[in-house]
Amino acid sequence: MSVIKTAGLTRHFGEVTALEGLTLELPRAGVIGLVGPNGSGKSTLIRMLLGLIAPTSGTAEVLDEPISAPGRYLDRVGALVENPAFVPGLSARTNLMSLARLRGLPASRVEEVLQVVDLIGRDAEPVKRFSLGMKQRLGIAAALLPDPELLILDEPTNGLDPSGIVEIRGLLADLARAGRTVIVSSHLLAEIETVCDFLVVIRFGHLIYCGPVTDLLTRARQRIEIAAEHARDTAALLALLAADGWQVEHTPEGRLSVAADEHQGADLNRCAARGGITLKSMTPVRGSLEEIFLEMTGTGDQDLTGARAAAAERKVS
Structure with missing residues (x-):
């Protein structure tokens, strides 16, 4: 009911x-x-x-x-x-x-x-x-x-x-x-x-x-954050992953965030191993509801104001 x-x-x-x-x-x-x-x-x-x-x-x-x-x-x-x-x-x-x-x-x-x-x-x-x-x-x-x-x-x-x-x-x-x-x-x-x-x-x-x-x-973006054992290998690891077709971003903490679900961890590990790089950590991360909300509605009042103005202009025209 x-x-x-x-x-x-x-x-x-x-x-x-x-x-x-x-x-x-x-x-x-x-x-x-x-x-x-x-x-x-x-x-x-x-x-x-x-x-x-x-x-x-x-x-x-x-x-x-x-x-x-x-x-x-x-x-x-x-x-x-x-x-x-x-x-x-x-x-x-x-x-x-x-x-x-x-x-x-x-x-x-x-x-x-x-x-x-x-x-x-x-x-x-x-x-x-x-x-x-x-x-x-x-x-x-x-x-x-x-x-x-x-x-x-x-x-x-x-x-x-x-x-x-x-x-x-x-x-x-x-x-x-x-x-x-x-x-x-x-x-x-x-x-x-x-x-x-x-x-x-x-x-x-x-x-x-x-x-x-x-x-x-279920709409939340899934990713895996990984870190090389040695920080000097981070740039090389990023290049390896990108060459393999993975979508990769840097995190504020210095790790790499890869668009992947938890079942693809072994593939990421193998990719790093091919380049002779040892991984220190691998952490699956699911996006929060707040991230989904912001993607759906905009990042703040400034976005809202701008979008409202654009919508009003389209209505007038």
């Missing part, structure tokens, strides 16, 4: 196309990563799914209900969009109690969500003393108050230090193990790849990939 379906979902803001013809289907349970460069349309998609803005065209369903009638499903959805807003002078517990009362939820849910996000023991402190990571956890606690089937988090690790990112990763994994569906958006795949089961990659509002993480990993 799917948690979200879209068909031709499109949103224009004046002359800017934020999403164009987005068609996808997302499975229930687990962590789903929604990734793409800044300005790719992730937040626009989230706002449409939450009923905050209407699509220009196309349709979508959340928990089998149309987004044209958000009242039918929003009580089963929790969301954290941008920075969570709390009363700074009040404690974490008091802030959550106020939200629970507004939504007609039992006070027992406050205790439960504080435990889920590991804020018990800090819940009596005023929110103004919280670190950014703790505020993010409190925001997730607020989103969990209605005990939602679907949790949507927009850039939950944005601005966090490494320890805060690790904390949020662990929390996402715990929520998925509890049987929830968690959709987490980010422009940095490395922040969420360790906990994602499924990925959606968007660029310029277009769908680039939608599927299991394991399937995307």
Whole structure:
């Protein structure tokens, strides 16, 4: 069963196309990563799914209900969009109690969500003393108050230090193990790849990939890093490999990176032996999801800006 379906979902803001013809289907349970460069349309998609803005065209369903009638499903959805807003002078517990009362939820849910996000023991402190990571956890606690089937988090690790990112990763994994569906958006795949089961990659509002993480990993570039026993033989080894038709690059550490899979190690060893060169090390390396992501979307915001400008010129002409 799917948690979200879209068909031709499109949103224009004046002359800017934020999403164009987005068609996808997302499975229930687990962590789903929604990734793409800044300005790719992730937040626009989230706002449409939450009923905050209407699509220009196309349709979508959340928990089998149309987004044209958000009242039918929003009580089963929790969301954290941008920075969570709390009363700074009040404690974490008091802030959550106020939200629970507004939504007609039992006070027992406050205790439960504080435990889920590991804020018990800090819940009596005023929110103004919280670190950014703790505020993010409190925001997730607020989103969990209605005990939602679907949790949507927009850039939950944005601005966090490494320890805060690790904390949020662990929390996402715990929520998925509890049987929830968690959709987490980010422009940095490395922040969420360790906990994602499924990925959606968007660029310029277009769908680039939608599927299991394991399937995307098959696109990873495989290579073998090798090093000669004596550094002076590196240039000769490079020439031997190139003459044999191997694609070879230097690594920053002074080794040679050969486009090959782990089963071709013996062939590389024989090639080196023909030149009288002894290999000191041979290490198979698979490209990361982040490398695949960058190949699919560009290397950064500068690439995105340039490509957008080029696309706009083609549209005009």
